[in-house]
Amino acid sequence: MKKIVVPLSVLGFVMVVAIGSFLFSAGSDNGSANASDLVGSWSGSQGAELTLHKDGSLTAVKVPTTFSAEDDTPIKPFTGKGSWKLMEKPRYDDQEIEVSLGDVFGSKIGTQLKVNGKGARDGIYIPISEDSGAKFLFKRPRQ
Structure with a gap:
């Protein structure tokens, strides 16, 4: 009887710790920001730049709107003006940033960004693939 009780108590302890850590991380404010945390310039790879203005407008340079299904390479970059809303x-x-990048042939181009880290300290990103977790990351330019 003693041989069964010890492994079961260890298993119970491990389960309690696992469930507790999940509940703690699920309720955290990681991946969240205030609008004021996002205002300013952001840079991504391949010359992509995004400037979010306080009034909800934005300026985009080479911001990808689609990605290659084969290797997640950014394609169809957008350059122009648009708007954003947290x-x-x-x-x-992670908290979402709804982005409208303007009209092309009468259709609105939009994309979704997400906040990476508390207060966007780890940047903002465009989710490329929900399956792989791939991201196109924008970071604050180094001063």
Whole structure:
């Protein structure tokens, strides 16, 4: 009987710790920001630049709107003006930034960015693939 009790108590302890850490991380404010945290310039790879203005407008240079299905390479970059809006943070995901990049042939081009880290300290990103978790990351330019 003693041989069974010890492994079961260890297993129970491990389960409690695992569940507790999940609940703690799920309720955290990681991946969240205030609009004021996002205002300013952001740089990505391949010359991509995004400037978010306080009034909700934005300026984009070479911001990818689509990615290659083969290797996640950015394609169809957008350069121009648009608008942005910070959405309410969902409980279990990073906070979203809704982005409208203007009109092309009468259709609005939009993309979704997400906040990376508390207060966007780790940048903002365009999710490339939900399956792989691949991201196109924008960071603050180094001063």
